[in-house]
Amino acid sequence: MTDEIYAKDAYVKTFKGKVTSLEGNGIILDKTAFHPRGGGLESDTGEIISEGNHYRVLEVKRVDGKIIHVLDRIEGLAINAEVEGVIDWERRYRMMRLHTASHIIASIAYTKYNALITGGNITPEYAKDDFDLENKDLLPKIVEEANQIANKSIPVKVYFLSRSEAMKIPGVVKLAEKMPPDVQVWRIVEIEGVDLQADGGPHVANTKEIGTIEIIKVENRGKGKKRLYYTVKP
Structure with a gap:
């Protein structure tokens, strides 16, 4: 299960986490400050950064209890990769x-x-x-x-x-x-x-x-x- 940082502190703009699974063009993290679409709110967007590579977070969704971060690409990402998440804060x-x-x-x-x-x-x-x-x-x-x-x-x-x-x-x-x-x-x-x-x-x-x-x-x-x-x- 992903630790849902946003549920405890909505003002966290950046965080560090680890990839636990690859899901099509998306990833699942051990923790996230990205809020998935739900409860009438559109999802957060932003960036995932790993080893100097920047991946655009296009959408975040909850599917069967899993929070999936849909990216513009996943090449270069792997399970256990350490990442930094950056929320599009203005949005x-x-x-x-x-x-x-x-x-x-x-x-x-x-x-x-x-x-x-x-x-x-x-x-x-x-x-x-x-x-x-x-x-x-x-x-x-x-x-x-x-x-x-x-x-x-x-x-x-x-x-x-x-x-x-x-x-x-x-x-x-x-x-x-x-x-x-x-x-x-x-x-x-x-x-x-x-x-x-x-x-x-x-x-x-x-x-x-x-x-x-x-x-x-x-x-x-x-x-x-x-x-x-x-x-x-x-």
Whole structure:
């Protein structure tokens, strides 16, 4: 199993590891700070460096529990090769800001309007979330409140709980039609006094880092289906 560095410290930009397996045009490492695609987030990209050779990390994905780093080429790499991983930090950090913003928005939608997220995706440029809301005019109000919360400089904490303890928390899973994770230890992301969710992705350490959440557009996708596109600005 790969040690998932990003799950414990989202601010690790470089790391050293070892190749444990070659998988087609990708490699598996004993540890990684690259976040694989999942949980609505696109994957990290960056570089793998080994013996002076630079390999571009095009995509990172989880397949059958294995984290595969898809490279532009694998010639020169072998099992047990020592490598350095370098995260494309600008890309990662924007997704961290958007990800934490999405948690604040989801929390307001849930606590005030009992609305769950029915789908979504986060890219470095923008995020989109679908809500089971009847009135799309509520979304600008939610974003306005989310900005007020972000500006309060609230710490964002990451910790781990047993499944039984996590299941006692109301609203710990805010995705509609998603079963609670079938694992015994859950990773919890807590925005103090605002939100607490089971979540596997990288976040900023303080809401002040988000910047300003700006709406790109709001769409009516049908009865009880509203989509919000948004980005973050410094």
